[in-house]
Amino acid sequence: MKKLDFIKILAFSIRSCLNKRNKSEKGGKIIIIFGGIIGDSLVFMDALIAMQNYYCKEGKSITLVCRKAVASFLKSVRNDLQVEMLGIDPELFISDYRYFLDMVQTLNSQKWELLISPFKSKMAELIAMNTNAVHKLEMRQEFGSRFFSIEKILNKAAYNHTIIIERDCMAFKCYRILLNKLGITDYSAKLSCLPSYKVKYDFAAKNKYCVVCPTSSEAAKSWELEKFCGLIQYITEYYNLDIYLCGGPEDSEFRELLKSKIQLPDRLYDYIGNTSFNEWVELIRHAVVCIGNDSASIHISAFTQTPSICITPGFFYGFMQPYDLDIVTEQDVLPTCVYAEKACFGCCLKDGKRCAGNKECLENVRKGGKYLCIRDIALNQVITALDKVI
Structure with missing residues (x-):
């Protein structure tokens, strides 16, 4: 990581919070920040589809900010997804100041009513600090030191709503708790089945x-x-x-x-x-x-x-x-x-x-x-x- 760039990113983010740039009018748009990899996205996939169906009924759109590989994977395996996806490089976002500024400008070109971070990451916290969303909700498991830390200060600055999950709660159930808190009360932690695809290899034969x-x-x-x-x-x-x-x-x-x-x-x-x-x-x-x-x-x-x-x-x-x-x-x-x-x-x-x-x-x-x-x-x-x- 470029230390000077990260200091700039941190300073920019703190100034952004102090200037209260996040006080935006409601825009009917939901932004979800997901920092996980492909395997993590599969576990989150059904919850994402449930959120899509719930918010679409209310006339709201969803944008998923995630790794480029995750965006490509989800688009490929679930063609019923009606979620806009913005591919991002999380490592570059927290280490390259120019890339960081470009992404912040792109994100703030729209007005967000609700930001959701269902997967704790530095990328999610930095986006939350710099994005003009009215409500910023994180879900996290409470672990680590109880004492003062820079990470905890940044976390407090990033979000105005928090859902604390028990340490022994499995990911599927974490997402069920999140959706239930959002008002999607009929959602349960369960498995769906990925649809079959026509491919060039006949593996069954x-x-x-x-x-x-x-x-x-x-x-x-x-x-x-x-x-x-x-x-x-x-x-x-x-x-x-x-x-x-x-x-x-x-x-x-x-x-x-x-x-x-x-x-x-x-x-x-x-x-x-x-x-x-x-x-x-x-x-x-x-x-x-x-x-x-x-x-x-x-x-x-x-x-x-x-x-x-x-x-x-x-x-x-x-x-x-x-x-x-x-x-x-x-x-x-x-x-x-x-x-x-x-x-x-x-x-x-x-x-x-x-x-x-x-x-x-x-x-x-x-x-x-x-x-x-x-x-x-x-x-x-x-x-x-x-x-x-x-």
């Missing part, structure tokens, strides 16, 4: 296969490659399934590493970085099972009723995984979570940062290793879970 997703948004929370190799070997030998590798273009380095370590490389099919969003969904939909780190592929499995095994980290345990819903139907197939429980489980929810209170874990990650709650998940644990699922 292929031999039975398992999807393996060996990467995630953070290397430290991804299970070791050697363990994935052992798992793949087990699946091909004992279940006679082909293995379809899944991941983004940035994960292509794993392709050759995996092939070099697998004794049956001809059973390995490489779809890393080679699918559209819709093809990604269909690839998982027709799989016997999907196995991976806590990532978007596991959420896609749940939304396509595909059995899945999630190699689950402990720092956010209970928030994204395991699933906790108000309504579970006979058709729902929830992810099976495999984890190595530790005394420091839930560190991020308790103290606001990963590895809090565990110096060994922090040092291991600093050296390029894994979080201990990921490192200590044994291959046999995942195999046992797989045997139960299949």
Whole structure:
């Protein structure tokens, strides 16, 4: 991060609040600031559609400010979305003063009646401080230090309405609480099913296969490659399934590493970085099972009723995984979570940062290793879970 640019951004934002630029007339427009990644957006998707339907009836429009990849994904997998989307680079927004000013000018070209931040982030707070919305609502879990901090001051300056969520509240239920507070009282935390898409690959006609997703948004929370190799070997030998590798273009380095370590490389099919969003969904939909780190592929499995095994980290345990819903139907197939429980489980929810209170874990990650709650998940644990699922 460019330190000078961030100081400028902070100063501009504070001055913006002091000048009370947020006193705008009601414009009938809703702006939602969502800083999460693709997997997070899937969990939020049904709540977004419910808000769309609710506010459209009142003649109000919604703009979703989110990552560009999230905007592309949501537009692709849900063509019933009637939400305007503004793609933004969150990292650039808080580090590049020129980019920040351009985005603030774009946002303030419209009058907003209500700003909603359902996913706590620095980007959301800075947008809230600089946007001309009448009502600014945040939803957050109360964790971290109770003492004075710059973060808490910025948070107070950014919003004029707050919904506090219990630390052990799962994301689906958090969004239900948010919608109920907004007046959408008939909304419950449940799973929908992603629609089927016509794609160039006929996955349904292929031999039975398992999807393996060996990467995630953070290397430290991804299970070791050697363990994935052992798992793949087990699946091909004992279940006679082909293995379809899944991941983004940035994960292509794993392709050759995996092939070099697998004794049956001809059973390995490489779809890393080679699918559209819709093809990604269909690839998982027709799989016997999907196995991976806590990532978007596991959420896609749940939304396509595909059995899945999630190699689950402990720092956010209970928030994204395991699933906790108000309504579970006979058709729902929830992810099976495999984890190595530790005394420091839930560190991020308790103290606001990963590895809090565990110096060994922090040092291991600093050296390029894994979080201990990921490192200590044994291959046999995942195999046992797989045997139960299949």
